[in-house]
Structure formats: C-alpha cells, structure tokens
Amino acid sequence: MPLYRGVKKGSSTPPPLDPTRRVARPDGKHRPSSPTASAPAEATPVIAADALTNPVVGWLAIIAGPGRGTVLPLSYGVNDIGRSAGARVRLNFGDSTVAPENQAAIIYTARSRHFYLQSVAAETLLNGQPVPKSAELTGGEILQIGQTQLRFAPLCGPDFDWRDGG
Secondary structure (H helix, E strand, C coil): CCCCCCCCCCCCCCCCCCCCCCCCCCCCCCCCCCCCCCCCCCCCCCCCCCHHHCCCCEEEEEEECCCCCCEEEECCEEEEEECCCCCCEECCCCCCCCCCCCCEEEEEECCCCEEEEEECCCCCEECCEECCCEEEECCCCEEEECCEEEEEEECCECCECHHHCC
C-alpha cells in the first residue's frame, strides 16, 4: 500500500499543513514539518495534546446567513456567542447585524448534564420566538442572531458525558 503523501495525482498543490497529522515514513523517522525547524529528525518525538482538556460537548451549525455550512464546537461551561474577539463562539463571517458584543451564551454543566441558552440581546430568537432570559436546549433548536441561523446539536447529555471516565 503506498504511503499518503498529501498530494493527489495530477495536482501540484499540497493540502494545508495540519500540525496534528503525521505521515508514516518508510525509514520510521519523524521529520519536522516546518521549514524553519532546525532540530534533527530524531531529536524530539511528537506528543499529541490531550484532547480531553477541553472536549467538545456539542455543536452549532450555521444553516443560513454568512458562514453557512460552518460547524462551531461547544465546550464545558459558558460558550459566549458573538462577533467579539473574546467570544468562545465567534460569528465573524461578515454578518454586520450581529452586534460586536456578545449576544447570547450556551451553557453546558457536567453536574446537570443539560444545555441552557441565555440571551442578553432582544434580537436573539429561538425557533423564531424571542428568547426568555434562559431556556433549556435539547437538540435541533434553531437560534437566530442577526441574519445568521444556527442549529444546535448536543453530544453530551443525560446518557453520555466525557467525565464518565469510560
């Protein structure tokens, strides 16, 4: 079986670099992927970051508006949603109707294993209706902020949580 080199036949452009992916080499040695890396090939093994330090507990998929088709991950705790650089879930796809400050937040708590939406802007809609101060999310809901519509998809909940240890 030939080794994957990252370039399709007939294509002259390689795919973008992915620092988490290693390509198997016939000699079994790791080669630095960065042209500026000056360490010898045998010097330092690649150590993957612990994926469970900030695991994904759910997603928001942009289904309408700028950024359509993009999937945004949600993590434990408060997931601020807005255009600001401080937002955990950034809607920086060109929708000028999204306020620069955070407009809403989706909160997942491991203790209750439930998702909650908290709105801080009157323009935030949940399934076409203005959001009360707080609403529980179960999956499939449509959140609208400005011209952007997002569909909520949970991963964690009553039947699964990363902290179960199994």
